[in-house]
Structure formats: structure tokens, C-alpha cells
Amino acid sequence: MTASLDLEIVDGIATLSLNNPRRLNAFTPDMLAALDRHSVALDGDPAVRCVILRGEGERAFCAGADIKAWSVLSPFDFARDWVRGGHRIFDRLARLSKPTIAVIHAHAFGGGLELASCCDIRVMAPQATLALPETQVGIVPGWSGTQRLARLIPVPVLKEMAIFGRRIDAQRALSLGLVAEVADDPLDAARQIAAKLRETSPRATEVAKYMIHAATGEDRNAMIEALGSGMIAASDDKAEGVAAFAEKRKPAFPGS
Template identity: 80%
Template sequence: MTASLDLATDGGIATLVLNNPARLNAFTPDMLTQLDAHCATLERDPAIRCVILRGEGDRAFCAGADIKAWAPLSPFDFARHWVRDGHRIFDRLARLSKPVIGVIHAHAFGGGLELAACSDIRVMAPGATLALPESQVGIVPGWSGTQRLARLIPEPMLKEMAVFGRMIGADRALNCGFVAEVSDDPLATAQVIAAKLMTTSPRATEVAKYMIHAGANEDRAALIEALGAGMIGATDDKAEGVAAFAEKRKPAFPGT
């Protein structure tokens, strides 16, 4: 079976599914490319209000990057393409205007944990674990495991995983706030959260996410300009400026 990252929609709720269960949903280059394309689709579809992110199969949410994909790469290609491309695509997911709910139904290791960190809220099964085992194969986290995760979980806990190779269980992930809820059926819980979100204002949730990300220094420069553009775009001044340009005349800005 070919590994894939699938996108399905049901009403205003989209679901991204890691579909490589034979290899514990490990990321392949094709899956990264598909995630990039799906993010573009989700961003431009006004009917989509929420995204659920989950993995196929029972054994893992995602075991990280497929070692068979990156092991043969030269140091240059490993850094320039595998790490930087993955980082860019994960950033794109994290910065979606639509809220993302991560369903950690089983183990999230390495890139899988970094992927889960791109969600806005996470639900975790009691028996699932989190880990950053990169040092066991002689590498370091490369898809924001030492950056975005450092903003989401305490530094000592992050060092436990990235430096000491320890696994973190659901209770500790809940206690530190990385996951919102521990559930025996995390997908069902995520669907309840998504259904509740569908009753809120789409624009208010989008702008709230932007503001929180700007405060947390997640793409702050772009978000400040986006919020400013949204504010100015609703003014009579903007409408007059555009009209004057089209009519080749000097604008008379009303100041409203």
C-alpha cells in the first residue's frame, strides 16, 4: 500500500489522515508534498471551519520521518531539503487560519510529535506516549521539535525527551497543558470539539488565533501586517483609494 496523507471533508469539518500504518504512519517525501498541497486547499476554502488531524491504524499517530527516506541523503540535501522543507510545511499547517484539532490516539514520536504540536488543541488516548528519539539514530529534531515545542511544554520535559530519550505519558502531557483532554476515544472527543466550534463566529475564531500566535511569536511579523490589512481593508479610505486609482483621479479620503 502506498503511503499517503489524505484529505476528506464533511460539511465544514475537514480531516487530514496520515495513511501509512504499515510503517507507523512515518512521513515520506510524498506525504510532505501532499500535506503542503492540502494546506493550500484548506486555506482557500471558506466552507472549511475546522480541521481534524489523525493517524490511520492502531499502533501510532505518527512515528516520525521515514528513516528510509532521509538516511541516503547527503548532509547538504538532508539539511536543505528534508529538514527545511519539512519545517516550512509544518509551519504552514501550524499557521492555518482554520483551527486544527490533533488526535493523538497512539504514539507520537519525533516528527509525529512535531506534527501534533502544529495543532491548536490536542486530545490524547491514555495509553499513547510522546517522544523525541532522534538522538538514538544520531540526529536532532528538525521540524520544530526544539523551537515550537519549547513554547508549548516546559523546558525540563522537553530535555527529558530530546536529550535523555525519555517518553512522556498522557497524564503528564495533560498536566503541563500540551493536551487539552485525555480520552478513551480521542477521535470522538475531537469531533465533539469540532461540532462546538461550528457554532462560533468564523471570523472571530480566525482573528483570535492570529492574535494569540502573534503574542506567542508564531509568525508575528506576517500576522501583524495581516491584522492591519484586515483593519484598513474595511475602511472607506481604502474603497476611495481603489476607486480613485481605477478612475485615474486624485483620491479624496474621508478618514473613515
């Protein structure tokens, strides 16, 4: 079976499924490219209210990057294409205008944990664990494991994981606030959370996400300018400025 990242949209809920269970849903270059494409498409689809990210198979949500894909790369290509390229794609997911939920039904290691960390909230099964095992193969986290995760959990805990290789179980992840809920059926729990978004304003949830990202440093500059631009775009001054430009005259701004 070819590894893939599949998209399904039902009743306004988009589900992205990592489909490489024989290799613990490890990311391949094709899967990374698919995540990039799907993120772009979902961001521009007004019918989508929420995005759920899940993994196929019973053994892992995602075991990170496929070692066969990156181990053959030169140091330069590894840094430029694999690390920076993957970082850019994960950032696109993290900055999606739609609310996102990661369903951690089984182990999330390395890039798999970094992927789940890109989502707004996480729902986890009791038996699942989280880990950053990169140092065991002579590398370090490269898709925001030392950066975005440092904003989500205490730094000493992150050091436990990234330096000492310790795993975090579901209950500890819940106590740290890294996961929103521990559930025997995390996919069903995520779908119930997503369904509640039908009772909320799409624009309000989008702006709330922008405001939180501006506060926490997730693409802060763009978020601040997006919020400011949205406010000014609704003003009479903007309408007058555009009209004056089209009519080749000086604008008479009303100040409203």
C-alpha cells in the same frame, strides 16, 4: 499498500489521515507533499470550519520521518530538502487559518510529535506516549521540535525529552497543558470539539487565531500585518484611495 495522507471533508470538518500503518505512519516524501497540497486547499476552502489530523492503525499516531527516506540523502540534501522543506510544510499547517486538532490515539514520536504540535489543540488517548528519540539515531529534532515545542511546554521538560530521551505519558501531557483532553476515544472527542465551532463566527475564530499567533511568535510579522491590513481594508479611506487611483485623481480621504 502505498503510504499516503488522505483528506475527507464531511459537514465542514476536514479529516487528514496519515496512512502508512505498517511503518507506524512514518512520513515519506509523498506524504509531506500531500500535506503541503492539502493545507493550501483547506486554507482557501470557506466551507471548512475545522481540520482534524489523525493516524491510521492502532500502533502509532506517527513515528516521525521515514528513516529509509532521509538516511540515503547527502548532508546538503538532508538539510535543504528534508529538514528545511519539512519545516516549511509543517509551518504551513501551523499557520492554517482554520482551527486544527491533532488526535493522538497512539504513540507520537519525533516528527509525529512535531506534527501534532503544529495543531491548535491536541486530544490524546490514555495509553499514548510522546517522545523525541532523534538522538538515539544520531540526529536532532528538525521539524520544530526544539523551537515550537519550546513555546508549548517548559524548557526543562523539553530537555528531558530531546536530550535525555524520556517519554511523556498522557496524564503528564495534560498537566503540562500540551494536550487539551485525555479521552478513551480521542477521535470522537475531537469531532465533538470541532462540531462546537458551528456555533461560532468563522471570521472571529480566524482572527482570534491570528491574534494569539502574533502574541506567541508564530509567524508574528505576517499575523500583525494581516490584522492591520484587514482593519484598513474595511475603511472608507481604502475605498476612496482605490477609487481615486482608478479615476486618476488625488484622493480625498474622509478619515473613516
